[in-house]
Amino acid sequence: MLRVGLIGWRGMVGSVLLERMREEGDFSGIEAIFFSTSNVGGAAPQESAGGAALQNAGDLKQLAGCDVLISCQGGEYTTEVYGPLRQSGWRGYWIDAASTLRMKDDAVIILDPVNGSVIQQGLAKGIRTYAGGNCTVSLMLMGVGALFQAGLVEWMTTMTYQAASGAGAAKMLELVSQMDCLVDPVRKTPSENALEVDRMTMQVQRSPSLPKQEFGVPLVGSVLPWIDRGMPGGQTREEWKGMAETTKILGLDPPVPVDGICVRVGTMRCHSQALCIKLTKDVSLRDIEQMLDGANQWTRVIPNDKQSTLHCLTPTAVSGTLNVPVGRLHKLNMGPEFLGAFTVGDQLLWGAAEPLRRMLRILRSHLGK
Ligand code: NAP
Numbered sequence: 001m002l003r004v005g006l007i008g009w010r011g012m013v014g015s016v017l018l019e020r021m022r023e024e025g026d027f028s029g030i031e032a033i034f035f036s037t038s039n040v041g042g043a044a045p046q047e048s049a050g051g052a053a054l055q056n057a058g059d060l061k062q063l064a065g066c067d068v069l070i071s072c073q074g075g076e077y078t079t080e081v082y083g084p085l086r087q088s089g090w091r092g093y094w095i096d097a098a099s100t101l102r103m104k105d106d107a108v109i110i111l112d113p114v115n116g117s118v119i120q121q122g123l124a125k126g127i128r129t130y131a132g133g134n135c136t137v138s139l140m141l142m143g144v145g146a147l148f149q150a151g152l153v154e155w156m157t158t159m160t161y162q163a164a165s166g167a168g169a170a171k172m173l174e175l176v177s178q179m180d181c182l183v184d185p186v187r188k189t190p191s192e193n194a195l196e197v198d199r200m201t202m203q204v205q206r207s208p209s210l211p212k213q214e215f216g217v218p219l220v221g222s223v224l225p226w227i228d229r230g231m232p233g234g235q236t237r238e239e240w241k242g243m244a245e246t247t248k249i250l251g252l253d254p255p256v257p258v259d260g261i262c263v264r265v266g267t268m269r270c271h272s273q274a275l276c277i278k279l280t281k282d283v284s285l286r287d288i289e290q291m292l293d294g295a296n297q298w299t300r301v302i303p304n305d306k307q308s309t310l311h312c313l314t315p316t317a318v319s320g321t322l323n324v325p326v327g328r329l330h331k332l333n334m335g336p337e338f339l340g341a342f343t344v345g346d347q348l349l350w351g352a353a354e355p356l357r358r359m360l361r362i363l364r365s366h367l368g369k
Contacts, residue, residue: 002369004360005066007035007057008073009045012169013097017072017353018045026357029369033066037073057081064090068363070356072097094129095359097352102131102245109133109249110355112362113296114145118251119359123366130359133249134241135351136160136262139271141249142324142350143343146295147277147288148250154278154337158242158260162227163315165269166347170214175266177211178220215264224264238262269348270315274328275341282336285329292326298350302327309342318344322354 008014021027027047034044035057042054055062057077063069063085071078075098082094082101094101101107107129108122109115119130132138140158147153164175185200204210205218212218228237239262247255293301302312302325311317313327324345332338345351 001029001031002068002364002367003031003033003049003066005033005035005055005063005069007037007069007071007077008097009034010036011072011074012165012172013348013352013356014072016348017070017357020349020353020357021360022047024357026360029364030360033062035063037077060085060088060090064088064092066092068093068095068360070095070360072353072356074098075100091128093363095356095363096129096131097356098131099134099241100131101129102133103248104129107131109245110359111138111141111249111350112355112358113298114141114149115249115251116362118249119362123363132352132355133245134238135166135347136162136238136271136273137241137245137249138355139324139345139347139351140242140273140275140343141246142296142299142345143273143326144275144277144292144341145250146291146299147279148246148252148256150291152279152281152283153256154280155257156278157276158258158262159274159276160238160260160262161223161265161267161272161274162238162262163265163267163269163271163347164219166227166271166351167214167264172268174211174214175219175268178218179266181210182220219264219266221266223266225261227262227264235259236262267315268319269346270319270344271347271351272315272342272344275339275343276332277339277341279337279339285331288339289329292329298322299324299326301325301329304328304330313342313344315344319346320349321346322349324350 009018031049032047034048034054036054037057039054040056044054078098078100102109108127110130111133112119164172182201182204186197191197231237231240243258246258289301302308309327313325326343328342330340332340
């Protein structure tokens with residue numbers, strides 16, 4: 001039986017991964033070993049093989065006892081452990097949610113509905129390191145990857161609306177605390193005067209007592225047009241990943257320019273993106289819709305009308321589901337080769353946990369276990 005070690009299973013991504021593995025029966029037929037960096041010897045989830053307690057995620061010998069390791073622990077952990085583990089001679093499969101190994105030559109970025117063939121080629125070549133992609137890039141490719149695969153994208157801009165969950169559990173909790181503070185004065189002194197209410201909420205946003213240890217600034221009632229660290233040329237690293245990871249996920253040669261502005265907004269776990277796509281030729285909207293709708297079972301074209309858009313193309317409609325709707329499809333004023341689109345996806349599912357879960361399945365089928 002395949003021994004599968006899980007590290008980081010109680011974090012944001014890890015707990016969604018566990019939930020999905022339970023729903024899909026992925027624990028049957030594997031020996032699951034649970035690791036911890038903070039509670040070695042503590043009680044492990046019920047799926048732990050033989051009811052064993054939590055193992056030490058820093059112990060290379062214990063890690064090396066696994067055929068497959070799935071880490072949702074974070075980049076620092078991967079940086080500390082991955083190199084020494086490989087140097088110790090471990091030849092198992094490493095599946096990781098962190099960005100640390102994504103751009104390495106001997107690693108494949110996994111998003112199998114979009115790049116299943118790249119993953120199969122990797123397995124055939126003996127590659128043993130598989131990393132989940134950046135959530136925004138994965139969700140964009142789930143939505144419109146078919147256009148890249150058809151060679152129809154000359155360049156693309158992505159303007160994103162990214163949820164708090166992309167920055168981890170603590171940030172989601174802070175957003176909700178900020179929401180609570182924002183409405184508190186209005187709750188205490190109700191008013192029908194919008195300007196008065198506006199003054200009250202602005203005062204809260206600018207008050208030093210608003211909880212903002214995590215974001216550093218108010219996110220509630222605001223938007224933050226900066227995610228991650230700066231890069232040369234004025235981009236943020238989140239924006240840099242758009243083109244770098246798209247190129248690697250799809251194996252594009254030459255690369256297709258992808259760029260835009262990444263913005264944090266006050267939603268909980270769904271990222272949205274407004275896309276402007278310069279097509280390589282004029283293609284009818286009907287053909288484009290057919291191509292996108294047929295790409296995989298999760299991508300769905302939403303008709304470009306008010307009712308469908310407001311009911312089906314929002315974080316509220318999509319949260320907690322594997323659906324990746326694409327809508328607002330129309331040709332832009334710039335000309336018939338310019339396509340506008342809007343897409344939404346749950347960044348904890350397709351943006352993080354789901355590609356890892358499915359990679360374990362793919363691996364089991366490859367190994368016949
Ligand atoms: P996270 O929620 O901060 O969890 C990471 C680890 O922190 C946990 O496994 C846990 O390790 C420890 N931890 C400490 N206090 C905790 C608490 N109160 N509750 C839960 N865990 C706690 O990180 P994450 O958002 O899941 O991200 C993990 C990795 O995935 C990162 O590299 C991230 O960049 C990447 N990623 C995240 C997303 C996303 O949507 N968040 C998307 C794609 C990729 P121990 O149990 O060992 O203490």
